[in-house]
Amino acid sequence: MKTVTIKLKKVPGLYLECESVTPDKFAGKSLDAIAALPCSEGKSNYKLGDWFEISGSAGATAEETKIDVYGPGTSKCKYFGAWMSAGEVVINGTADMFTGSWMTGGKLHVKGDVRSFSGLQMKGGEMLIDGRAWNYLGAAYRGDWRGMQGGLIRVKGDAGSDLGTFMNGGTIIVEGNVDIHVGTHAEGGTIIVKGKAHRRVGGQMVKGEIYVFKGCDVMMPGFKKIEEREIEVDGEKHVFNVFIGDLGERHPKSKGEVVYGHLYTLKE
C-alpha cells in the first residue's frame, strides 16, 4: 500500500473543489502528474500543485494507493474521495461537503467532522467519521429515487437531519444523537442510532430497519408497536420494542404478505 501525503499550503479564500483527490485519479501517476491534476475555486481553475505540497508515491492501481490529507484549510475543501472505487483516503481534520459521495469501494477515514451531503448515493466501500456528520448523510441526490445502495458509514459523533433519505441498502451507524428525519422514504438498508433522535423517524418508510436506542421525542403516527424482541445489533444484544411503519405509505407485497419498515427502540 503506497502512501501519497498532501498538505494544504494555505486556507482557500472561498472553498476548493478537489474532485481529483481520490486513489483512482492518483493511481499509476508520478508526483508532478498528480500535481497537474485540476482543482478549482469558483471560476479560477488551479492545479493540485498550486494548493498542496505533495510527497510520497502513488501505487500502480487504486487498491494500492493511500492518500493522507493534512492542512489547516481542509474544512473548506469539497468532494474529497468522491467517486472513489478502491484504495484508502485519510483526512486528518474536518472535510467539507460531498466527502466520499458516489463512492463505490475503498476506505475513507475522516478524523474530524464531515459537512452535508457526505456519502451521497454510496454503492460500496466504508466510511469512518470520528467527529460529527451534518445533514443528508448517505442520502440520495435531489430527485433521484435510487439512494444509498451498499457500503458502511460509521459516525462516532452526532449526525444532522435527513439521515439516509431514499436509502436502498447498506448500513449507517451513528454513535451520537440525530436530528429530525431519519430514514425518510427508506426502501431498505439499516440505520443504527445509538443516541437519541429528535423527531420524524422513519417518515414515509417502505422497507428497511431503523434502530434508535434512546428513542425519539415524538413518534410518527404511522408507526404501530407489535412486539418486544431481543435482537443482536452491532455486537450488542438488547431487548427492543418493535414498531412496524409507516402505515400511511404504500407497501409492496413480496411472497404474499405485505412488507413493512421496522423501527426498534430500547425497552427501558
Place this chain on the structure above:
Amino acid sequence: MTEFIIKNGHVFDAVTGQKGDVADVCMKDGKIVDKVSNSATVIDATGKTVMAGALDVHTHVAGPKVNLGRWYRPEDKFRLGERCSAKIDPKTKIEGGFSIPTVYKTGYEYARMGFAFLMEAAMPPLYSRHTHEEIRDTPIVDEAAMPVFGNNWFMFEYLKNGEIDNAAAYVAWMLRQTKGYGIKCVNPGGSEAWAWGLNCMTVNDPVPYFEITPKEIIAGLITTNEELHLPHSVHLHSNNLGNPGNFQTTLDSLKIAEDFKPNNNLGRKTVLHHTHIQFHSYGGTGWGDFESKSKEVMDYVNKTPQISIDTGSVTLDETTTMTADGPFEYHLGALNHLKWGNVDVELETSSGVVPYVYDPKVKVCDIQWAIGLEVPLFAADPMRTMITTDHPNAGPFTRYPRLYAWLMDKKYRDDLLNSFKYATKVIDATYLAEIDREISLYELSQMTRAGPAQVLGLSGSMGGLAPGMNANVAVYNINPDNMQKGIELENAFAKSAYFFKDGVKVVENGVVLEADPVVKKTYWVNAKVPENKQVMHDINEKFLKYYSVSLGNYEVIDHYAPHQEIIEV
C-alpha cells in the same frame, strides 16, 4: 450571402429522384440553385453522403410539460454520477440533460444530426406563449407547434351539433391566437374525462356531461381540417395508449379516415396521421401474455393510402414519458411508483409526466423495442412512414442514429435481440427475428426528408434538394459503396461532416460553429375564414365566465416569434 457548392457527393433525394449518384449541390442566398459562380466556396464531399435537412414530425421539445420535466429531474442532468451537462463546443452555450435536454442542447444536438425542422407535438393553447418563448430560445432549427383540440369544450359543442363551419372558424381563430400549425388530437375525450378522474378507453365511450364519443370527435376534426385546407392532416394520438390489447382501438380509430379525401393545394396526400404507433399496437390481455400486433396494424396502414404514421420506437434507455394524455400517465405512475407530474388545463386538455426506465432485462420493454423496429420494417410506402421516438417518451432524440443503425443493419439488431435475458420469450411474442429487410439510404431519406415534408405540407420548400427549395443540406461521412456497420454507422449519423441551414454553414465535423446563428424561423398557419359572429360571441361569453385569463391577454403577439414564416391558407 455567400455561395457554396458541394462537389461530387453521393446525393440521396426523393424529390429529384437521385438515388446516391454522384452530383453537385449548389446554394446561393439561402436557396438551392442550379449553378453558382466560380467564386463559391467549394466543399469536397467525395465518398460522403449528401441529403437534405431532416424533419422531425413528432417531438416534445418546448412547452410547459417539458419544462416541468426539466424542473423535476435534476438527476437527469447528473445521470448515474457522470455529468450529463457540459459545454461541448468552444463557442456554444452550456448544454444539459439526457432524456429532457435544455433548449440549447436540443438545438445543437439536432443540428449535429442534420435536422432542419421540428414539430412540437402538443401545445396547450393557454400556455402557447410559454411554448413560443422556448421555441424562440432554441437555436438553429426551424420549429412549429400544434395546439391540442381533442378535448376542447368549444369543439365538443360544435362537433356534437355538426356545425362544421363554426368549428372551422374557431380553429382558424385559435391558430391565429396561438400561432399554431395544425390540429393535434390527444386521447380524444379521455383527457376531459380525466378532469373528473375518469377516461375514455375505446372509440365509443362518451365524454361525461358533453356526451360526445371519440369517433365523432375524430371524424369532426378531419372534416374541419379538410374544410380549412390546412397544410398538415389531423395528428392523432388515439385512446387507450400503452395498454395490452389496444391494437383494436387503434384499428377502429384508423378506420374513421377511410371515407375522407385530402383537400389542399400544398401537396399533402394524407388525411390522418397516427403518431407513435408502437405504443398503440399491443396484443394480449395483460403484461403476462403481452405480444406484438404490429403486423395487423401495418397491414391495414399499407392498404389505406390516406393514412400516414410515425413509429415512436423504444431505444431501451432511462427516459421520461410526457404526454397530453393525463389518465395514461396516472396509470403509468401507479405502475412504476415513480414521481408523477400532472397539469390539467381549463377548458382545453390535461398532461402528465412520469420517468420510465426501459430496462433490457424486462420482457415487456424488449417487446416494445421489437415492435418499434417492426413497424418501419413492415411499412410498404416509406413516404408515409416516419421514424421518431416520440421524444422523450420512447427514448431521447439523440438515439435516432442508433435507431437508423438498427434498421439498416440486421446483424446489429439481432445481436441485441439475442443478448436479452428473456430472448426466447421476446422472439415468440414478436416478428422481429423473421424480418430480414434492411432500410437503404434512399428509403431513409424518404422516411426522414421527403415523407415528413409532404405530410406537413412543406414539400414546396423543405425535404429535398430541387432548385428553389431552402438550402438545408446535411453531409455525412458515410460512403454508400462500403457503408459502415453497427456502431460506426451510428456515430457517422450522430456527428454530420457538414450541415448548412438556410445557406449558412452551421456544423462542421460535428462541431457547432456559433452559439446563435440567426437562421431560425417559427412556422404558423393563418387560415382565412369568413367573419363568424356566432363563434366570436361564444368565445367572448366563455372567456368572461369560465376562463381565468381575460380574452385581451390570450393572444401571442409577434414579439414572441421574431422570425416568422406564415403559411396563408
Place this chain on the structure above:
Amino acid sequence: MAEGEYSPLSKLFQKENFEDWSKPHIVGATSEYSSLLKLQAMKEGGLRKYGDGIIISVVTCTEIKQGVAIETGKTSQKYFDACSIIELHEDDFKALGINHNTNVRVTSATGSVILKAVTTTQSLYPGLGHVPMGPWANILVPSYTYSTGEPCFCGFDCLIEPAPQEKIEKAVKLMHEKCGLKYVGDPHYD
C-alpha cells in the same frame, strides 16, 4: 456575531435546561432545538417563565398592511408601523405583566431587537407570537437551513422581555449598526 460566538439567549438553550445537544452548526444555530425546551417547560405546568420574560415560539408571515407598505416605500412611516410589531396572545400579555402597545425586547438565538407588542385579530394560542415579515423580523430569524436552502422563518423560539423605555430603531439605521457600517442619512428619505 463572529463564528463560534453565541447570543446570550442561545447559551441558555445549550447548557442549562436540557441535555447537552451539540449543535450541527455554529453560526446562526437554529433554536428549533429549543422547542424541546418549550416542550419540557410545558410539561412543568404550562408557564415558560425565564427571568422577567417568557419564551414563546415565533412565526413570521406576510400581512396586508406590510404588503401595501412595501409598495408605499420601505423607508416610509407606513412600513415602519406595519413591520416593527409583534402580536402576542392575551395569556402572554398577562404572563409578561404588560398591557398592549408597549415595547418589548425580543431575543432569538441569532439576534435581538425592540418591537411593539400588540394584540391581534388573527387569534394565536398561548406560546405562539407573530412578527410580520420585514427587516426587524429577519434580525431574529436563524439562518440555519437544514441544507435545503430555506431558512427557518416560522417556528423559532424567542425570549420576550418588557422594555417600555427603549425606542424602536428605524430600519435603515438598524441595518447599518448591526452590519457595522457608518450610518449617514440620505436625502431621499431623511
Place this chain on the structure above:
Amino acid sequence: MTKTIKNVICTFCGTLCDDLEVDVTDDEKKILQVRNACAIGAEKYLHVGNPGRVVVPRMRQPDGTYKDVSYDEAIDFAAKTLLKAKKPLFYGWSSTNCEAISAGNVLAEKTGGVIDNCATVCHGSSLLAIQDTGVPSCTLGEVKNRADRIIFWGCNPAHAHPRHMSRYSIFPRGFFTAKGQKGRKIICVDCRETDTAKVADTFVRIKQSYDYEIIDAFRTVLRGEEIPDEVGGVPAEKIKEVIDILKSGRFVTLFFGMGLTHTLGRNHNIDEAINFIRDLNDYTKAVLIAMRGHYNVTGAGQVLGWQYGYPFACDLSRLTVARHNPGETTSVDLLVRHEVDACVVIASDLAAHFPFEATRTMASIPTITIDPHISMSTELSDLHIPVAIVGVEVGGCCYRMDNVPIETRKCVDAPEGVLDDEELFNRISKRVDEILAENGVQDASEYLAKIEQES
C-alpha cells in the same frame, strides 16, 4: 381628457389579476385612477412616483454617502466587479419580466455566477419536494370551474393574495360550480386562526411545526389504519371528519404556502402533502397548487428551467457545467458560509427578506442592486442602478402561480433616461465582452488567471 387602458396585469403577487383598468393622462405621463385592483395593487399603481423612486445610478462613497453617477460608469463598475469576482451571486429575478431574466442569464454564464431566484426563501422547499415526488396540479380555471373541496394549508390568501378567493378558489361561479361558495366546502389548516380561516367552513388549529406528523396521520386514516388519539394538537375525530369531507368531494384542491415551506422539515412537509393528494386520487380527483408569492418568481424558474435545466440555485461558476445543489448553491447558504465574493440583487430586496446572517455577508462584499425604489438592499450595496418598473412602464411576459404565462402591459412611459432591465443587462454583457477582448482572453477564468499573474 383621460385615456383608459383595459386588461392591465397587476404585478405584485402570484395571482396576477389581469382585469385591471388604469386611467392615464393623455400624454401617458401620470396614472390617475386604478379600478378592479386590491389594496396592494392600487397602492403600486397610484404611488409609482413616490419619494423613494430613484432615476440616476448612485455609487456608495467611502464616507457612507451616495453620489449620483452616469449609467456608463455604473455599467463599467458592474462589469469589472463581476469579472474580478471568483464566484458572483445573481439573486432576485422575481419582480422583472422573462426577457430581462434571459438577458441576465447570458451575463451570468459569461461571468460564471450562481443564478438564484426568490424561490430559495419562498417555495424552494416545494420545488425540492416536486423533485422527489412530482406534482399533481391544474390551472386556476379548473379550480374555478370544478373544485368543490378546497383546503388552505399554511397559507393566508386574505392577506397575501387578496383577490385569489374571489377570482379562483371560494366565491366564483364556474361551469360545474354554479352555486359558488354555497357549493364548496372550505377547510383551513393553520397554527393561527387567520382571516382566511374566518371564511372557511372548518378550521383545524394545529400546533406549530407538526404539519408532517398531521399529514402522515391523514394518510394513515386514508389507508384505514389506526392513529393515536391526538396528533400535533389535533384530536383523531377531527382528522377522520376532514378525511370524510374530502372523500365525499368530486374535485379536491389543496393550496399551500409558507406554513409548510418555512417550518421544521421544509421540503418533507410538502413531499408528504403531495403524496397525500396522490393517495386521494384513488378515491376522487385531487390536485394541489403552491401559492407563489411574487408575480414572476415562477417565470424566473421557468426561464432558468428551459435554459439550464434547474428551477433555482443554478451554479454556473465552473463555466463548463451547470450544477444544482440546494443546500450548497442556494443564496442563504452561500452567503452564510462566505462562498461568494460579489453579489447582484436584481428586482428583489435581499436585506429586508433574508436572515440577518446572510445580509451581513452581503454588506461586506461588493454588491450591485438593480431596483427602481430605495430599499434595504440598496442602502447596504455599493452601487444602486434604477430601472423601469415592469407592468407599469415596461411590458414583458410573467408567469402566474399555476405556470400560466401572461403578457403584462405598459401604462405610462418610464422617467427620462431610465433603462429597463433587459437593456441594462445587454449593455453590461457587451461591456464584459469588450473587457475580455481588450485583455485578449477567451473567457472569465483566463481573465482571472491573468489578473492573478499580474498581482
